[in-house]
Structure formats: structure tokens, C-alpha cells
Amino acid sequence: MSSLSAKISLDANRTIGEISPLLFGGFAEHMGRCIYEGVYEPKSAHAAAAGMRTDVLEALRAQRYTTIRYPGGNFLSGYNWLDGVGPQDRRPRRRELAWQSLETNQFGTNEFMGFCQAIGAAPMLGVNMGTGTIQAAADLVDYCNTPAGTYYSDLRTRHGYSAPHKVKYWCVGNEMDGPWQMGALSAHEYGAKAREAAKLMRWIDPSIQTVLCGSSNDQMPTYPEWDRVALEEAWEQMDYLSMHYYAGNRDNDTPSFLASAVQFERFVDTLEGTLRYVKAKRRSKHEVYLSWDEWQVWYKGDPLQGNWTEAPHLAEEMYNLEDALVVGQWLNVFLRKSHVLKIACVAQIVNVISWLHTRGDELLKQPSFYVFELVSTHARGQALDLWVQAPLQNTQKYGDVPVLDVAASLDPASGDGAIFLVNRSLADSVLAELSWVDGSTVTLDKGWQLAGSDPKALNSWEQPNNLVAQPIALPRVADGQATVQLPPLSFTVLTTHSRQRNG
Ligand code: AHR
Numbered sequence: 001m002s003s004l005s006a007k008i009s010l011d012a013n014r015t016i017g018e019i020s021p022l023l024f025g026g027f028a029e030h031m032g033r034c035i036y037e038g039v040y041e042p043k044s045a046h047a048a049a050a051g052m053r054t055d056v057l058e059a060l061r062a063q064r065y066t067t068i069r070y071p072g073g074n075f076l077s078g079y080n081w082l083d084g085v086g087p088q089d090r091r092p093r094r095r096e097l098a099w100q101s102l103e104t105n106q107f108g109t110n111e112f113m114g115f116c117q118a119i120g121a122a123p124m125l126g127v128n129m130g131t132g133t134i135q136a137a138a139d140l141v142d143y144c145n146t147p148a149g150t151y152y153s154d155l156r157t158r159h160g161y162s163a164p165h166k167v168k169y170w171c172v173g174n175e176m177d178g179p180w181q182m183g184a185l186s187a188h189e190y191g192a193k194a195r196e197a198a199k200l201m202r203w204i205d206p207s208i209q210t211v212l213c214g215s216s217n218d219q220m221p222t223y224p225e226w227d228r229v230a231l232e233e234a235w236e237q238m239d240y241l242s243m244h245y246y247a248g249n250r251d252n253d254t255p256s257f258l259a260s261a262v263q264f265e266r267f268v269d270t271l272e273g274t275l276r277y278v279k280a281k282r283r284s285k286h287e288v289y290l291s292w293d294e295w296q297v298w299y300k301g302d303p304l305q306g307n308w309t310e311a312p313h314l315a316e317e318m319y320n321l322e323d324a325l326v327v328g329q330w331l332n333v334f335l336r337k338s339h340v341l342k343i344a345c346v347a348q349i350v351n352v353i354s355w356l357h358t359r360g361d362e363l364l365k366q367p368s369f370y371v372f373e374l375v376s377t378h379a380r381g382q383a384l385d386l387w388v389q390a391p392l393q394n395t396q397k398y399g400d401v402p403v404l405d406v407a408a409s410l411d412p413a414s415g416d417g418a419i420f421l422v423n424r425s426l427a428d429s430v431l432a433e434l435s436w437v438d439g440s441t442v443t444l445d446k447g448w449q450l451a452g453s454d455p456k457a458l459n460s461w462e463q464p465n466n467l468v469a470q471p472i473a474l475p476r477v478a479d480g481q482a483t484v485q486l487p488p489l490s491f492t493v494l495t496t497h498s499r500q501r502n503g
Pocket of ligand 1: 294347
């Protein structure tokens, strides 16, 4: 193992944008064991009165999720929300076509609101644009948000919820460009339907914010034309354009996989350009931002069809060190694109493509769990526009890529900051010289590192703490400079406190 050198400059006056708290959201779908046996399991020894697993709630609280997107996903496009409200013993059991499973509807909109409250997250509800109508979408807003005195708000009261749920964030459909979607539409058809749905939804509650479906990923043949056309149809009725992407190391090309941030940034840049183009073309003063409301590593090939059973084991991905380092870069990209990216939801929060698994009454936290927890806990305020000089390493997919991936935040109100560093090298450690160049006095408060020598190492039920973020000894800051050692295959977080010299 050899050692490389890098330089990083931080300047409180050079900022990218305000870090939206909603960048630390999650996604919960009626798929596999995410809801049933994940969030909700009345027979579990951990179940609270409402049937939710307290061990899962506690882990989700530790991750500080700010919003949860629900109920799908592909599930959404066949979902009748009325199936999931009212007395549980009268709710229908149905064939669920997206994942070929049996849906009992024991968990629905009101249970979801209780769940969000329990973990302190804002609900982000989807309306069905596949088999669903614009009327049913508007009715759900009425059910959730009207205080009283309408058919649907009174129905909510009869169901035991007299106070309105005040749901602010609404996804108007899911992946409507995908041939796999129930009721898939062309961009023109979808854009027009989403515009009309959002119009009715906003007439019922003008305070809501809406998310338009963008392309299902940047490999779709219709990308980014789909996004342009749908945006042109629905611009004034939408606040966000959604992005989805699942990364994977399918060719076992770890150097390229560990440079995935290059692709994530290009995806955002292209859609930022599309937003600007449509805004200009429409001569609009209205702003639309990006919502990366499905993101995760997903490629290991677990089953996706449930053979018409309840809570089947679907997509229960096991994550290793290289996957965790991709998650670290992804979160760094969120900070570096914080001027345009305002919502992000990791897919999903438990069991399904998740770094948190349940097995009976046990719970397993995978390496990327700790990466997300550290960033969602410490990234606050403004994202800093860093100057980074790091050696390049060659990758088959992206050419030369810097060995370090770095982002930093600073909350001007408190002076608290954080630096997030991924060393993507398989073999070389990096000695990184940090310089604060804005004249403030900086101290390093705390540091953690998740690192290992084997990119395929993971946490198993037998060895659950194999890869955990460990506290590290901090270097001294002298004359506005400090040097930190970053081992190969590592994710490091340093928290800082700054004071203006004359303040
Ligand atoms: O998160 C799993 C699935 O991935 C979602 O249902 C769908 O939106 C995406 O294709």
C-alpha cells in the first residue's frame, strides 16, 4: 500500500446552496417485506400497540429520516387508496400485480401517518396515475387534508382521525414511462394527466407541493426527452421533477463502480439543463426543483415476484463495503447539487433493497446504514464549493477520476460544519491536507471512519458488526490547516466548529 497526497480548500464564503433537510428521506413501498414484517408486524415481540416494530422505528429514528415516500413504487399504479382505510377487518385482500403478491391492506394511509409521526418524518404520498383517475387523486387530498365537512374528510373522522393529516408533498404517479408500469403512458399523455390531477389536488389544498414523474432512469431510450415533454405539459402545476436510479457492479468492475458519482452528477446536470430549458421556453417565473425519490445500490438479482403470497422475500439485497462507498458518494453528490436537488428518498427503508433487515425479532444493520446516518446527522446549512486537488485514477467506464470524492457543509448560524470524504482507491491511502481559507478559526470536533481492505466485506447475521463506523483520533488544526489520513476503501466524516476571528 502506498500513500498519495491531496489538498482540499474550504471557504465559508463559497457556497453551492442551502442543504434541504428533505435530502435525507426514505421510501417505503408495499413490496416484499418492507411494510409487512418490516415497519408493521403486530405479532412481533417488538410490536407496539399500533402493530409497528419498535426496534425498526428506533433504527429509523437514528437515521433521522425527514420524509417518507409511500405507498410505491410500482405498487402505486394499481392501488386504490380506499382499500387501505377504515376498519381493518373489512379491508379487501387483493392480488397485487406489480410484485405478484397478496395484499392484505392491513396497513394503509392512516397507519402510514402514525408511522411518520412515530419517526418524526413528513409524509410524501403518491397518487395512482396508472389505473387511477384524477378524481381519486383529488379525493385522497380531500380525505387527508380537508379539516371537516366534506364526504371524504368526514369519512376520515369516522375512521378515527378527526385531525387532518396535512400532507404537503405529493408524488403524481410513479415511473409512468416504464413499460412495466400498470397503465404506462407516453410523455404527452402522462404530462397532461398529471397536470390535470395536480390542478384538482391543488384546488382542494393550495398549500401542497407536487412531484412530476421524470424518466425511470438515465438509461431509458426516451430519456431525457420524456422529462422535457412531461415538464412542458405540466410545468406550472409542479414543484419537483422526480429522478430514479439504482446503481450496481454487474460486471464486477470495482474501480468503475467506485466512480459512480460521475454518472450521478451527469444525471443531475442533464435534468438541471432540462429544467432551465423548459422554464425559458414557457417564459415562466415558476421554479421546479429535482426530487431524487428513489436511489440505492441494487443489482444482486434476488426474486422480484411473490407467487401470490403475503410479504414474500423480495430484493433483500446484502450490501458490502464497496456498496457503502457508493452510498457515501451519492450523498456527497446530493450536497454538491444542493442548489437544484431538494428532495431525495433512499429506496427502501427496511428489508427491500435496504441496509436494514429484520429476521424474526432480530435486526441487522449493513455498512451503508452507518454512512447514511452520519451524513443525515451532520450535513446542515450550506453546502460548500470546495477546491479539491487529488491524484487521478483510471476507470474503464469513466476514464480518469479523482481518487477522492468530497463534500462539506457549514451551518452559518451555529458555526458547525462537516466534511465527508470517500477514498475510492483499492490500494492507496491518501494524506489529505485541509485548509480553511476564509480567515475563521476552526476546530475539529469529532471524526468517524468506515474502512476495510476487502470491497466485498459485509455484515452478516453471524458477524453483524464487521463493518461499523469507528471514531477516529483527530489531527490538530494549526494556522488554518490540518492533515488527515484516509485509508484505501474508506468513508470519513469530520465535524468542525468555526468562529470568525473577530467574532
Ligand atoms: O423500489 C423498487 C421499485 O423500483 C419501485 O417500485 C419502482 O418505482 C422502481 O422501478
